[in-house]
Structures are given as structure tokens and as C-alpha cells.
Amino acid sequence: MTSNACAGPGFQLDAAPLLSRSTVDRREQLRDVPDGGAELWAKGRVVLVDSRGRTPIDVDAGLVTHPTADFGERPAPGAVLLGVESGTSYWALRSSHDGAQEGWRDLRSGGALLNDTDAGLFTTAVGLLSWHDHARYCAVCGAATTQVRAGWARRCTGCDREEYPRTDPAVICLVHDGADHVLLARQPTWPPGRYSVLAGFVEVGESLEACVAREVAEEVGVEVSHVRYLGSQPWPFPRSLMLGFAAIADRSAPLVPADGEIEDARWVHREEVLAALESGGKAVGGLRMPPSVSIAHRMIRGWATWQG
Known part of the structure; x- marks a missing residue:
């Protein structure tokens, strides 16, 4: 094998991959706010994702989001921070409705319908919520873990070990x-x-x-x-x-x-x-x-x- 990552000119991707598009500010500092995210939550929108990775998508308007106020005055249990854009915070929550629902699509069927912001939000929401579903117990001691850092880490209740999305x-x-x-x-x-x-x-x-x-x-x-x-x-x-x-x-x-x-x-x-x-x-x-x-x-x- 001849390996050369700079092997001269050649074809490139014809466009940015649709699920690589993201515009929101997702800096680490946003996840460690002292009030537990309450101030961010007050000016936010929620992306609902069911256990099959689907969310409501309007063919004409794109990703359907909901005011955070619909879910309480503080970050709802299980809410994960996706990022902030133009003063609006975006969060994801697992929806309990997993049956057939009109207008709900997964990334494979709906990703191409979304603009850059919506595609990044939906992709991050699916990956982050899936990780939480499968990281409820510590890999070291087996104790239960709890969600911390606005959903970007889990901490073990037994040995205090922190684990991050894989x-x-x-x-x-x-x-x-x-x-x-x-x-x-x-x-x-x-x-x-x-x-x-x-x-x-x-x-x-x-x-x-x-x-x-x-x-x-x-x-x-x-x-x-x-x-x-x-x-x-x-x-x-x-x-x-x-x-x-x-x-x-x-x-x-x-x-x-x-x-x-x-x-x-x-x-x-x-x-x-x-x-x-x-x-x-x-x-x-x-x-x-x-x-x-x-x-x-x-x-x-x-x-x-x-x-x-």
C-alpha cells in the first residue's frame, strides 16, 4: 500500500455532507453555567426525539421545535443542551410517543429536508440522547450514573467517575x-x-x-x-x-x-x-x-x- 493523504489534486466531495452542517454555538463553557442552565432554558426551544430517532419535520418549514416553557420553568429531567444561536438555546428531550406519528421522520428520511441549523440540531440530538439511553450504569463499578453538564456527561453515583459521549x-x-x-x-x-x-x-x-x-x-x-x-x-x-x-x-x-x-x-x-x-x-x-x-x-x- 502507498499511503499519501496529500497525493496530489483529485476529486473532492461535491458538497458538504448533509449531516455535517451545524451552525449553533456549542462551546463547553455553555454547559457549566452556575444556575444549572435555567437562564438558557428560559429563552429556549426543544427538539423532541422518540426512541426510534424520529422528530416532527415540516416539509416546508423544517424542524418543528417547541418552547421550553411548555416543559417547565427549569431544564426538564433528561433535557440536553444542543447549543445556542441568536440568543435562543436549543435542547433535546426524549419523546414518550413512539408509535406511528404523522410528520415524524428520522435522519435518513428527513435530513435532506433540513437547513444547516436544523440538520446540526437533529443530528446532535439523536446521537446525544442515544448515548444517555445506553450509559445509565458506570463501566467501572456498575453503580447508576446521573446526567450532568447540561447533558454532555454522566457522573457515577458510586465512584464519582465522569463519562462522556462516545x-x-x-x-x-x-x-x-x-x-x-x-x-x-x-x-x-x-x-x-x-x-x-x-x-x-x-x-x-x-x-x-x-x-x-x-x-x-x-x-x-x-x-x-x-x-x-x-x-x-x-x-x-x-x-x-x-x-x-x-x-x-x-x-x-x-x-x-x-x-x-x-x-x-x-x-x-x-x-x-x-x-x-x-x-x-x-x-x-x-x-x-x-x-x-x-x-x-x-x-x-x-x-x-x-x-x-
């Missing part, structure tokens, strides 16, 4: 031949025709570039070179950070899809990719692109439209 780094790599073909693959659980780029989690003691090489080799059996960074996107399903890369591989090398993980892998010409991208989510020639809310879509479109 993020799991994962690489996602667009492998191409240096010309007009890109390597795409599909998992057996995906919708018919859905193909995307390759991805996997970073292991302990591993660099990002080494992870790219290992994951591509494991999933399709080819060696890559000229690994370079493209961009990143939070992916709170439940707590990943997708780190986008590009790499080059020999198109004549045999593809060996990982048994049980990769159903099919193939080299696809740029014109086929462009046709699938312009299809509005429909399959063209048996090829369907990942949704626009994903960094994979931005990577593929960036490569397909690059005039290098």
Missing part, C-alpha cells in the same frame, strides 16, 4: 481506477440494486490510512494506493463518525467479496454512475445510489462529476 470512528473509501471506473459493492440486507462505497470501523492501534487498506482488502480482496482524505460526517446510528477517503486500485485485480458481508462487488463506469445519480433514487440498469443524506452519496457524486 464516538466510534469509521472509514468510508471510494476506490477508483484512476480513470473512469469506480468500485461499488452491496450488502445483502440493502434494498434491491443499492450499491455504495466500502466502509468499516477503525481498530485499536490502527491509523485511518491503514484501516482503509485493511477494510478494502477484507471486503473485496484488492490492494489500494494513494489514500487521501476527503471529509467527514457524523452518523449517529448509533454513534459513528464517518471519515471519507479516496484510493486507487488495479481494475484488473480479481474481486473477492467477503462471504456473508458483501453480496456483490463490481467496477462501474462513470456514465452508469451519473445515470443512477440523476434517477431520483430509482435503479438504473440494476444500479441504485446511496441516499443523498449520506457522505457516500457526496463522495460518489464528487467523483462522477469531476473534470480532472
Whole structure:
């Protein structure tokens, strides 16, 4: 493998990933206000998220938020501070209504409908509330934990240890031949025709570039070179950070899809990719692109439209 994060000019993401957009002030100092956040709460709005990661989204107006006054005069139990913008604080609360609700969407189906501020709020809310759901007990002594620092930490009631939200780094790599073909693959659980780029989690003691090489080799059996960074996107399903890369591989090398993980892998010409991208989510020639809310879509479109 030849690893070079600055391997010369090349294609880039065609636009910022939709879930990477965020505008609110989320400085650490905001989480340690002496009044427990009461002053911030008084001038705030609440994003409700159910246990399935859905929130009400108006197709025309975007994210639906609620006045904090609807939930009391002080921060409601379980409320987490998302940030502040133009004098308004934004908080998230877990909704108890988890059944079918008209207008409620998750990030995959609703992220593309949101502006920069709303996308950042919803993405942070989903990830932070999910962490609280799974961090109720101390990993050291097993005692119960309580929420502190406006929802950005939990403290153990037994050993007083503080724990912070976790993020799991994962690489996602667009492998191409240096010309007009890109390597795409599909998992057996995906919708018919859905193909995307390759991805996997970073292991302990591993660099990002080494992870790219290992994951591509494991999933399709080819060696890559000229690994370079493209961009990143939070992916709170439940707590990943997708780190986008590009790499080059020999198109004549045999593809060996990982048994049980990769159903099919193939080299696809740029014109086929462009046709699938312009299809509005429909399959063209048996090829369907990942949704626009994903960094994979931005990577593929960036490569397909690059005039290098």
C-alpha cells in the first residue's frame, strides 16, 4: 500500500455532507453555567426525539421545535443542551410517543429536508440522547450514573467517575481506477440494486490510512494506493463518525467479496454512475445510489462529476 493523504489534486466531495452542517454555538463553557442552565432554558426551544430517532419535520418549514416553557420553568429531567444561536438555546428531550406519528421522520428520511441549523440540531440530538439511553450504569463499578453538564456527561453515583459521549470512528473509501471506473459493492440486507462505497470501523492501534487498506482488502480482496482524505460526517446510528477517503486500485485485480458481508462487488463506469445519480433514487440498469443524506452519496457524486 502507498499511503499519501496529500497525493496530489483529485476529486473532492461535491458538497458538504448533509449531516455535517451545524451552525449553533456549542462551546463547553455553555454547559457549566452556575444556575444549572435555567437562564438558557428560559429563552429556549426543544427538539423532541422518540426512541426510534424520529422528530416532527415540516416539509416546508423544517424542524418543528417547541418552547421550553411548555416543559417547565427549569431544564426538564433528561433535557440536553444542543447549543445556542441568536440568543435562543436549543435542547433535546426524549419523546414518550413512539408509535406511528404523522410528520415524524428520522435522519435518513428527513435530513435532506433540513437547513444547516436544523440538520446540526437533529443530528446532535439523536446521537446525544442515544448515548444517555445506553450509559445509565458506570463501566467501572456498575453503580447508576446521573446526567450532568447540561447533558454532555454522566457522573457515577458510586465512584464519582465522569463519562462522556462516545464516538466510534469509521472509514468510508471510494476506490477508483484512476480513470473512469469506480468500485461499488452491496450488502445483502440493502434494498434491491443499492450499491455504495466500502466502509468499516477503525481498530485499536490502527491509523485511518491503514484501516482503509485493511477494510478494502477484507471486503473485496484488492490492494489500494494513494489514500487521501476527503471529509467527514457524523452518523449517529448509533454513534459513528464517518471519515471519507479516496484510493486507487488495479481494475484488473480479481474481486473477492467477503462471504456473508458483501453480496456483490463490481467496477462501474462513470456514465452508469451519473445515470443512477440523476434517477431520483430509482435503479438504473440494476444500479441504485446511496441516499443523498449520506457522505457516500457526496463522495460518489464528487467523483462522477469531476473534470480532472
